[in-house]
Amino acid sequence: MRTVKIRTRAEIAALREAAYLAAWPVHRQMEAQQDVELRADPTKRDRMLADFAAIRARFPYPED
Template sequence: MKIRLTKSQAEISAERQRRYLEAWPIEKQLEAHAEAADGRPEKRDQMLAELAAIKISLNYPSQSE
């Protein structure tokens, strides 16, 4: 018998949100979007890449498991 413990989708979602805000607090996110609106998208692009990496590292369990 094989037992595999996985986090629920809600637990993963909460952990993603915690990590997103730890890496990019709301004020920093707003600054990145404001700079992008002024024609300087570098900070926003960096933010989006970092948030995508967090999302990839915390995948939801597949439905077939």
């Protein structure tokens, strides 16, 4: 018999948060947002959102 550990939503949320901050520290997130608001340049924000989507795909929430 094999035991499978399923992470809780809280554990996955913590993993996602750590991954988000490792990939895009807060100062870089703010810079990306300011580029959109002040310069109308969404390049960094779009890259950040794509990275966040990849992180969500890597750490999906369990099916209830």
